[in-house]
Amino acid sequence: MKKNISIVGSGLVGSLLSVYLAKRGHNVTMFERRPDMRSTKISAGRSINLALSDRGIRGLKAAGIDDDIMQIAIPMYGRQIHHQDGTQTFQPYGKENQAIYSVSRGGINMALMSLAEKFENVKIKFDQRCTDVDLRKATAKFHDEKTGENSTIQSDIVLGTDGAFSPVRLALQTSTDMFNYSQTYLEHAYKELVIPANADGSFRMEKNALHIWPRKSFMMIALPNIDGSFTCTLFLQLKGEESFETLKDEASQMNFMRNYFADAIELMPTLQHDFFNNPTSTLVTVRCFPWSFEDKACLVGDAAHAIVPFFGQGMNCGFEDCVVFDEMMEKHGDNWKALFEEYQTLRKPNGDAVAQLALDNFIEMRDKTADPKFLLRKKIEARIATEHPNFLSMYAQVTFSPQISYHTAYNEGQRHGVHLDKLANIENVFEKWNSDEVQSVVRELVR
Amino acid sequence: MKKNISIVGSGLVGSLLSVYLAKRGHNVTMFERRPDMRSTKISAGRSINLALSDRGIRGLKAAGIDDDIMQIAIPMYGRQIHHQDGTQTFQPYGKENQAIYSVSRGGINMALMSLAEKFENVKIKFDQRCTDVDLRKATAKFHDEKTGENSTIQSDIVLGTDGAFSPVRLALQTSTDMFNYSQTYLEHAYKELVIPANADGSFRMEKNALHIWPRKSFMMIALPNIDGSFTCTLFLQLKGEESFETLKDEASQMNFMRNYFADAIELMPTLQHDFFNNPTSTLVTVRCFPWSFEDKACLVGDAAHAIVPFFGQGMNCGFEDCVVFDEMMEKHGDNWKALFEEYQTLRKPNGDAVAQLALDNFIEMRDKTADPKFLLRKKIEARIATEHPNFLSMYAQVTFSPQISYHTAYNEGQRHGVHLDKLANIENVFEKWNSDEVQSVVRELVR
Numbered sequence: 001m002k003k004n005i006s007i008v009g010s011g012l013v014g015s016l017l018s019v020y021l022a023k024r025g026h027n028v029t030m031f032e033r034r035p036d037m038r039s040t041k042i043s044a045g046r047s048i049n050l051a052l053s054d055r056g057i058r059g060l061k062a063a064g065i066d067d068d069i070m071q072i073a074i075p076m077y078g079r080q081i082h083h084q085d086g087t088q089t090f091q092p093y094g095k096e097n098q099a100i101y102s103v104s105r106g107g108i109n110m111a112l113m114s115l116a117e118k119f120e121n122v123k124i125k126f127d128q129r130c131t132d133v134d135l136r137k138a139t140a141k142f143h144d145e146k147t148g149e150n151s152t153i154q155s156d157i158v159l160g161t162d163g164a165f166s167p168v169r170l171a172l173q174t175s176t177d178m179f180n181y182s183q184t185y186l187e188h189a190y191k192e193l194v195i196p197a198n199a200d201g202s203f204r205m206e207k208n209a210l211h212i213w214p215r216k217s218f219m220m221i222a223l224p225n226i227d228g229s230f231t232c233t234l235f236l237q238l239k240g241e242e243s244f245e246t247l248k249d250e251a252s253q254m255n256f257m258r259n260y261f262a263d264a265i266e267l268m269p270t271l272q273h274d275f276f277n278n279p280t281s282t283l284v285t286v287r288c289f290p291w292s293f294e295d296k297a298c299l300v301g302d303a304a305h306a307i308v309p310f311f312g313q314g315m316n317c318g319f320e321d322c323v324v325f326d327e328m329m330e331k332h333g334d335n336w337k338a339l340f341e342e343y344q345t346l347r348k349p350n351g352d353a354v355a356q357l358a359l360d361n362f363i364e365m366r367d368k369t370a371d372p373k374f375l376l377r378k379k380i381e382a383r384i385a386t387e388h389p390n391f392l393s394m395y396a397q398v399t400f401s402p403q404i405s406y407h408t409a410y411n412e413g414q415r416h417g418v419h420l421d422k423l424a425n426i427e428n429v430f431e432k433w434n435s436d437e438v439q440s441v442v443r444e445l446v447r
Numbered sequence: 448m449k450k451n452i453s454i455v456g457s458g459l460v461g462s463l464l465s466v467y468l469a470k471r472g473h474n475v476t477m478f479e480r481r482p483d484m485r486s487t488k489i490s491a492g493r494s495i496n497l498a499l500s501d502r503g504i505r506g507l508k509a510a511g512i513d514d515d516i517m518q519i520a521i522p523m524y525g526r527q528i529h530h531q532d533g534t535q536t537f538q539p540y541g542k543e544n545q546a547i548y549s550v551s552r553g554g555i556n557m558a559l560m561s562l563a564e565k566f567e568n569v570k571i572k573f574d575q576r577c578t579d580v581d582l583r584k585a586t587a588k589f590h591d592e593k594t595g596e597n598s599t600i601q602s603d604i605v606l607g608t609d610g611a612f613s614p615v616r617l618a619l620q621t622s623t624d625m626f627n628y629s630q631t632y633l634e635h636a637y638k639e640l641v642i643p644a645n646a647d648g649s650f651r652m653e654k655n656a657l658h659i660w661p662r663k664s665f666m667m668i669a670l671p672n673i674d675g676s677f678t679c680t681l682f683l684q685l686k687g688e689e690s691f692e693t694l695k696d697e698a699s700q701m702n703f704m705r706n707y708f709a710d711a712i713e714l715m716p717t718l719q720h721d722f723f724n725n726p727t728s729t730l731v732t733v734r735c736f737p738w739s740f741e742d743k744a745c746l747v748g749d750a751a752h753a754i755v756p757f758f759g760q761g762m763n764c765g766f767e768d769c770v771v772f773d774e775m776m777e778k779h780g781d782n783w784k785a786l787f788e789e790y791q792t793l794r795k796p797n798g799d800a801v802a803q804l805a806l807d808n809f810i811e812m813r814d815k816t817a818d819p820k821f822l823l824r825k826k827i828e829a830r831i832a833t834e835h836p837n838f839l840s841m842y843a844q845v846t847f848s849p850q851i852s853y854h855t856a857y858n859e860g861q862r863h864g865v866h867l868d869k870l871a872n873i874e875n876v877f878e879k880w881n882s883d884e885v886q887s888v889v890r891e892l893v894r
Binding site for chain 2: 170173174177178179180181182183184185238282
């Protein structure tokens, strides 16, 4: 039974999901709030880099688009830590050749939309702001941002891939009973800055790394772009002693940057301009349940589980949603209610886990990556991974092991932490490595 | 500076707040979604009893309406526990003459509205469903449920006393950044039942008690009404082995009731009819912040902190909000931004605390009131209260001590719990009462 399906939002997840639906013969129309980014310039300070990793690649592969995307991706093999004293250290993410991949959100989204539009049963309508959804009727209202016209679209199914502030989710909140919902903001916000390429197009820092300037309660990061530039993001509290609030003028701002990011600012010729002209953006975590309404509507991606960006898993989790959604289409055929229900039951624990992983990783990135105790733990973990090839660290489970769920990875990470702390507390642990004191804990850890 | 103030919702909190505003000379219009309940019958199964206690009485007193309300209130001096074997025990709430007061929501609401309307600068418009609020302009849109007409009201300030599903709060959620919000449902729902008065108008059970049938994972309660009847409420899981889901027909429902509430059902002649005709209602906790927008809008009562009913503090907390709001009017005069900000800063920790107290008390009521260990703790606490007249139990702090904040009471309750558990774990604690083993813990507890 072919369905007429409206997808609200042609972002990363909507575009990929449309391909999965199109391959099964459904008629898909995507309604996108923004203009077509393939013919419109993205506004300054909103370029956003994403870290594509194995779960996301798996989603692209199943849709047959992974090769195209890897062309515009830059492998990052580890974290390049910029200490406040100007020294740098490198922390590999995994084994040799294991990497996460820097891609621009715009680049991958444009590629996905173009791939989707190759299917004759997929259409994208731009400048369509969703103003209301009637879940019981599966109708959605749109306001055309260009013409000002309003329209009501009737379809069999409405899928919400409409992001952190999803209008489809708002309909679940305001027109159904028993909808559990939370939106929680960090006290930190972020501002995009840039390190441009050299005149010859070469990179001004190590290309194949994710750069971090950890400063305990705040941090800056930088990811490489294919044009030789780096997109930098400063994560800083909105209020307090050192915060966006106190960096009101050029003097205080330069003083702050010189104090904490001295090695970076000499690479940032447009720093002042960017700082005072780019927007300051907030960071939200959204949790909700259920994700669907009868056989009429369902949320996929950020709309169901918006997370903070610190584990680089937002897009990857959304693509994994699509893979599971496709498996459910295979399993449940025309029974969309059962499909939605099993999809949400399978994905909810993973959405919760990845949300917590992302929050935890903010503290790890901004604070622990510069902490000797944390570095010792990492070294211990790496040695265990070398000696026990079947052992996977929590980071490796999340990032390189799509066969392990986020939920399992999170629980394993909690369990590992207890044992790694024990080992890190043994004085001269590497000297006693083969002692029973050490190995009994290691055996417990790798079981 | 007199303001034109729109209050969305003329429920308990809106009506009381209008009196405080009127006394300071402001022009108040309340917009109420429902018809005027003074001339319309309340629908069956929605009568709802509330437990008025000292915080609420304090709010009424300051508005000069406490005497009128106490006329329609029935004191309840403790919990009358109905055990499954048919025996009953009585657990006093406090010292002699300390009571909480059963009032009908309708009764107190009607009295408050009539009091408010005595002020010439207070008006109530009924059948006005709020459809949208523009916080920046302080305008609110209403749909007249009788005439079908839509209107847009411009005022200086919009106050949201519009309850758990507040349209004013929805505007904060959908049109401001950094609004933290959660709505969380219990897995239990409730159904109203009734024990009518005897033919001569007398009560069929002890009048001056709150009756509880604790059955571990579920419970029934009953509160007295001035007409001699009791309003009973069955709190039961929606799904699972013993749940609303499984009580689908008269046989299974009667079997369940006979099994667990044998002594009550013989007092309930309309049980079957009520069970299958009254609605099954869900139970939500709402937490959010901030509660206000600039000098334009502010939430008061359930709209800011909807809680489950198990501590009987929802109305009391809302009335206390009004008292603090009034104190802030006194302090900040015409600076409404400062007024809203200090009000929400003072009240937020108390809203959070009372929400948690209410959730915790559900477990206490349905499970612990029948638990020998809990009863031992209660006895120990009572003995300490007798011997140390300055000691106040957490229950007494919440219920009888408006000078102590919910937040402090909650923290003290957590602290008491640790020591009471210690005492309850001492074998034959009352025989050793004057030993140092016991008294050292008691001293720590009452410090």
